[in-house]
Amino acid sequence: MSFPFLNDQVIQMMAGMVSKYIEDQRGKYEASAHPLSAGQVQHFSAYFPAPTLDRARFAHAVPKLKNPDFYLQLRVMGIKNLPSFEDVAAITFIDVVVHNVPLTDPIRFHELVHVEQYRQMGLEEFSHRYIKGFLKGGSYAQIPLEKHARELEERYAAEPGRPFSVETEVREAIAAGLV
Numbered sequence: 001m002s003f004p005f006l007n008d009q010v011i012q013m014m015a016g017m018v019s020k021y022i023e024d025q026r027g028k029y030e031a032s033a034h035p036l037s038a039g040q041v042q043h044f045s046a047y048f049p050a051p052t053l054d055r056a057r058f059a060h061a062v063p064k065l066k067n068p069d070f071y072l073q074l075r076v077m078g079i080k081n082l083p084s085f086e087d088v089a090a091i092t093f094i095d096v097v098v099h100n101v102p103l104t105d106p107i108r109f110h111e112l113v114h115v116e117q118y119r120q121m122g123l124e125e126f127s128h129r130y131i132k133g134f135l136k137g138g139s140y141a142q143i144p145l146e147k148h149a150r151e152l153e154e155r156y157a158a159e160p161g162r163p164f165s166v167e168t169e170v171r172e173a174i175a176a177g178l179v
């Protein structure tokens, strides 16, 4: 299912709502979030650039994340299939990762890919691409930024001894119009 009736202006407006929401959530969880340990920085430095690992913060959501208020507006507009925030493992708000479940290295890796995506494209662009990807694909799983993060996470999990540069992968995906 996709939403061809939504024009660029509406998508722009939605992206604005999403950006504002992301900034608010970042502000809410920032104070209780902690950085990666020295050992984790060491481990992930085989994949991520130092600025991404330095800035990333992690906060456990207690209680679990709730769906954003703007879901009401989206549902009124006929947009269905919205992912339930309670059911996701974690969500990254710029550089603050808020997790519903205990963190594992693959989850950390996946969310760090999002931190890198935000770092390279900026909040406005990330929100715009994220919402556009959702509307085009019709589901959370089809969002290209998510697909790319999942793909890299799977590569990381499958071949732990073979590091690669997420910075390069993300830059090339942007240049190729894949995300």
Ligand SMILES: [Zn+2]
Pocket (backbone or CB within 6 Å): 110, 114, 146, 149
């Ligand atoms: Zn993700």
